[in-house]
Amino acid sequence: MREMTYAQAIREALAEEMRRDKNVFLMGEDIAIFEGAFGVTGNLWKEFGLERVRDTPISEAAIVGAGVGAAIMGKRPVVEIMFGDFLPVGMDQIVNQAAKARYMSGGKVSVPLTIRVTTGATGAAAGHHSQSFEGWLIGIPGLKIAVPASPEDAKGLLKTAIRGEDPVIFFEHKRLYGMRGAVPEGDFTIPFGKARLVRRGKDVTLIGISGMVPTCLEAAEELQREGVDAEVIDPRTLVPLDRDLILESAVKTGRVVVVQEAHSRGGAAAEIAALIAEHAMDWMNAPILRVGARNVPIPYSPVLEQEVLPGKEDIIAAVRKLF
Amino acid sequence: MKLEGYPKDFLIDLYRRMVLIREFDLRAVTARQQGLIPGFIHPSEGQEAVAVGVCAALNSDDVIVSNHRGHAHHIAKGGDVRTAMAELAGRETGDCHGRGGSLHVANFRIGNIGANGIVGGGIPIAVGAALAFQYGGEARVAVAFFGDGASNQGTFHEACNLASLWKLPVVFVCENNHYGEGTAQARHMAIERIANRAQAYGMPGVHVDGNDVLAVFEASKVAVERARSGLGPTLIEAETDRLCGAYEGDPQYYRSKESVEILRQKCPIARLRHALLESHISTEDEITVYHLDAKTKIDEAVDFAGKSPLPDPKQVNRWVYVDSHQGKVF
Numbered sequence: 001m002r003e004m005t006y007a008q009a010i011r012e013a014l015a016e017e018m019r020r021d022k023n024v025f026l027m028g029e030d031i032a033i034f035e036g037a038f039g040v041t042g043n044l045w046k047e048f049g050l051e052r053v054r055d056t057p058i059s060e061a062a063i064v065g066a067g068v069g070a071a072i073m074g075k076r077p078v079v080e081i082m083f084g085d086f087l088p089v090g091m092d093q094i095v096n097q098a099a100k101a102r103y104m105s106g107g108k109v110s111v112p113l114t115i116r117v118t119t120g121a122t123g124a125a126a127g128h129h130s131q132s133f134e135g136w137l138i139g140i141p142g143l144k145i146a147v148p149a150s151p152e153d154a155k156g157l158l159k160t161a162i163r164g165e166d167p168v169i170f171f172e173h174k175r176l177y178g179m180r181g182a183v184p185e186g187d188f189t190i191p192f193g194k195a196r197l198v199r200r201g202k203d204v205t206l207i208g209i210s211g212m213v214p215t216c217l218e219a220a221e222e223l224q225r226e227g228v229d230a231e232v233i234d235p236r237t238l239v240p241l242d243r244d245l246i247l248e249s250a251v252k253t254g255r256v257v258v259v260q261e262a263h264s265r266g267g268a269a270a271e272i273a274a275l276i277a278e279h280a281m282d283w284m285n286a287p288i289l290r291v292g293a294r295n296v297p298i299p300y301s302p303v304l305e306q307e308v309l310p311g312k313e314d315i316i317a318a319v320r321k322l323f
Numbered sequence: 324m325k326l327e328g329y330p331k332d333f334l335i336d337l338y339r340r341m342v343l344i345r346e347f348d349l350r351a352v353t354a355r356q357q358g359l360i361p362g363f364i365h366p367s368e369g370q371e372a373v374a375v376g377v378c379a380a381l382n383s384d385d386v387i388v389s390n391h392r393g394h395a396h397h398i399a400k401g402g403d404v405r406t407a408m409a410e411l412a413g414r415e416t417g418d419c420h421g422r423g424g425s426l427h428v429a430n431f432r433i434g435n436i437g438a439n440g441i442v443g444g445g446i447p448i449a450v451g452a453a454l455a456f457q458y459g460g461e462a463r464v465a466v467a468f469f470g471d472g473a474s475n476q477g478t479f480h481e482a483c484n485l486a487s488l489w490k491l492p493v494v495f496v497c498e499n500n501h502y503g504e505g506t507a508q509a510r511h512m513a514i515e516r517i518a519n520r521a522q523a524y525g526m527p528g529v530h531v532d533g534n535d536v537l538a539v540f541e542a543s544k545v546a547v548e549r550a551r552s553g554l555g556p557t558l559i560e561a562e563t564d565r566l567c568g569a570y571e572g573d574p575q576y577y578r579s580k581e582s583v584e585i586l587r588q589k590c591p592i593a594r595l596r597h598a599l600l601e602s603h604i605s606t607e608d609e610i611t612v613y614h615l616d617a618k619t620k621i622d623e624a625v626d627f628a629g630k631s632p633l634p635d636p637k638q639v640n641r642w643v644y645v646d647s648h649q650g651k652v653f
Contacts, residue, residue: 062447069450069451107641240648
């Protein structure tokens with residue numbers, strides 16, 4: 001199968017969906033002439049023109065809000081928020097407008113809006129350009145939350161997001177943009193609510209979110225050398241969440257570590273750990289552990305940043321506690 | 324108020340609509356006190372001319388985005404008072420099946436794409452609707468209704484900039500009732516003329532007497548025409564007065580009863596009534612009939628709401644998403 005990067009896979013999904021449906025268009029800061037802060041949109045504007053690949057002012061509330069309004073009127077806007085850290089600037093439009101329009105109108109309105117947003121730390125970007133906010137948003141009914149961790153998933157999930165009728169927050173981990181992987185030829189989609197079994201194992205389940213999936217895999221390889229056979233699961237979407245595969249694996253191994261890059265307090269990992277505690281406690285041979293960033297703003301100086309962010313060693317240390 | 328040049332039916336229709344809105348809001352207050360309406364409501368008493376004047380300049384397929392004080396906009400755009408009252412009463416027969424309530428009345432069929440519980444929250448959404456029209460090559464216009472308080476929100480400024488930059492077919496209608504909830508305008512902004520804010524975004528800013536329904540209509544007509552012909556947005560500041568509390572139950576400690584009584588002399592309904600009589604367009608008897616008709620319609624609406632079924636709690640998950648993924652989203 002052909003290989004491409006995570007960023008290329010996203011660009012290909014955008015291009016294919018725009019060719020397929022005239023109602024799909026893009027809006028965001030510096031996504032056209034500048035070709036995207038991370039180069040994801042690239043030269044799309046040359047094929048589709050500046051009406052369909054729209055540079056916007058730096059106005060997150062207006063970008064998301066205009067996306068909501070256009071979606072309500074039947075378009076399928078894909079808006080980009082350059083850094084997840086800027087989501088709070090447009091948060092009212094996400095949480096109070098996009099998420100609730102369908103419900104509060106009694107089903108009269110759909111909001112087929114995709115909000116692409118970069119997430120995570122890439123090194124020395126400090127506290128306004130390094131955060132992971134998916135945990136905030138999983139608690140908002142009406143939103144769907146995608147956290148792809150491979151090129152194939154990024155492409156397939158983005159197409160599902162764009163074709164769906166509900167607002168989706170699509171978290172793209174900045175560290176994964178350069179990741180290469182196999183991506184099938186032609187048109188394909190990946191359904192929401194279906195987790196991916198990344199590595200089969202029998203002794204412990206590692207559930208990785210977004211950028212932590214490759215880190216979990218690295219930890220699993222190292223644990224193998226210690227004789228611990230780790231299973232790795234990537235939920236791919238946090239809302240809807242594939243409870244079946246998560247619980248099945250938890251029951252099988254009896255040991256679970258949930259790993260996220262977001263601050264460990266109050267995040268998606270806590271939600272998944274609670275799910276397992278509620279439904280699979282009797283099968284657990286050890287406490288369900290979370291690994292996440294320390295509850296400190298992401299610091300600038302690399303020596304401090306490394307101290308705060310979770311890594312392979314933290315996962316391995318957590319697994320050792322379970323035996 | 325000059326009525327020359329307007330068709331008689333048009334003028335009477337404006338009057339009837341304002342009276343219907345007034346009657347709706349006053350009865351909603353009573354219905355809430357009597358327990359039919361469980362949530363809070365924000366009546367528009369005194370501000371009816373803005374909603375009616377603006378919507379009279381719109382086509383049926385133009386859309387409005389309303390705000391928390393939105394019953395007037397909804398009815399002015401053609402909303403059914405029965406389903407609106409049922410929505411306020413939290414009934415299954417309401418415009419939003421009881422999921423929205425007073426702050427979220429929406430009905431696509433008449434072009435009300437949603438009221439809003441967040442001050443300034445709807446303004447970018449109107450801009451997005453206008454973007455959809457421009458993108459689709461449709462000659463439709465979107466209107467954002469909001470208050471003086473909302474014009475201090477970032478969303479207002481971001482939306483104005485974007486709409487003017489892209490020449491979107493949107494009309495920003497600021498109903499300046501001189502209070503951001505209970506805080507007087509002079510205590511919440513440093514300027515008097517909100518229309519002047521348009522200059523900062525390179526679009527026309529028009530100030531009108533918002534208690535003169537025809538002045539509002541004329542200003543709206545120009546703005547709507549400008550928007551429809553691709554020249555971009557306009558900011559209309561319609562200066563008006565709220566004759567009731569910010570919400571039903573507001574003790575209004577921030578102003579005296581006497582000051583409100585003085586404002587009553589500017590009532591837009593009384594003003595048009597006077598003009599209709601002066602110009603011999605309607606007689607006292609005819610005007611009495613208009614009021615009785617409105618009362619009858621609202622009686623029916625309250626009756627309809629009261630007799631309507633409550634939503635089924637088993638259906639509470641409905642409409643959160645288009646599908647539920649076998650329950651995995653909940």
